[in-house]
Ligand SMILES: Nc1ncnc2c1ncn2[C@@H]1O[C@H](COP(=O)(O)OP(=O)(O)OP(=O)(O)O)[C@@H](O)[C@H]1O
């Protein structure tokens with residue numbers, strides 16, 4: 001009895017949260033993704049490295065449903081995304097936090113309103129005070145409670161990045177997708193954001209895919225790394241493994 005029970009739990013915790021196989025995406029003659037394989041397990045943090053224009057954002061947009069792949073398998077929480085209707089997709093999207101390459105904050109709204117925005121579907125279920133508490137908790141976890149009544153234009157780039165993070169975390173997502181979370185930030189702020197990502201992942205017990213070409217961010221956040229070259233996963237391994245590689249194309253990322 002006992003061992004069967006243990007077995008079941010083990011199986012459950014190992015089932016991937018995101019499973020991608022032979023994923024392809026072209027724009028006319030531009031074959032961007034030519035057959036990507038990727039498996040993200042619970043609690044894991046995968047960094048995807050790739051040069052500018054290699055298709056990193058396209059990959060992440062396919063996962064979150066903003067772009068439709070041409071073919072391949074794409075399962076999120078074991079559900080085949082390409083076969084789901086709008087309602088089913090919405091349910092899945094609620095469990096995914098997506099930090100855009102540009103922060104995508106609403107410039108005409110205060111920080112508070114920006115954070116309330118993803119909660120609009122919860123307004124009927126939760127009291128004003130509960131919503132207020134959620135906003136405050138999310139801001140506290142990124143260390144920016146004092147900006148609650150400020151406008152995005154009054155914040156620095158690093159602060160805006162933290163607010164975007166808080167806006168994703170407010171829904172307690174099971175999966176976080178980050179597109180270039182540290183680009184455009186100075187190295188110190190970039191490192192702070194990377195550390196915050198690790199901290200949040202532990203706090204919320206979430207899993208992440210992080211798209212970056214910031215090696216410091218990769219080193220701090222990755223359990224596993226994938227190198228995307230010419231539309232395919234060219235290499236995979238831990239940071240330490242890839243750092244040791246003699247392959248010219250991989251070495252180029254570490255220079
Ligand atoms: N909606 C679109 N329509 C047509 N082509 C697109 C579209 N989105 C992306 N592409 C093309 O796909 C390729 C990969 O773009 P993508 O934005 O994924 O690059 P990236 O790896 O994220 O680069 P960067 O590091 O500069 O953000 C580019 O050639 C781009 O022109």
Ligand SMILES: [Mg+2]
Pocket residue numbers: 056057058101179
């Ligand atoms: Mg991009």
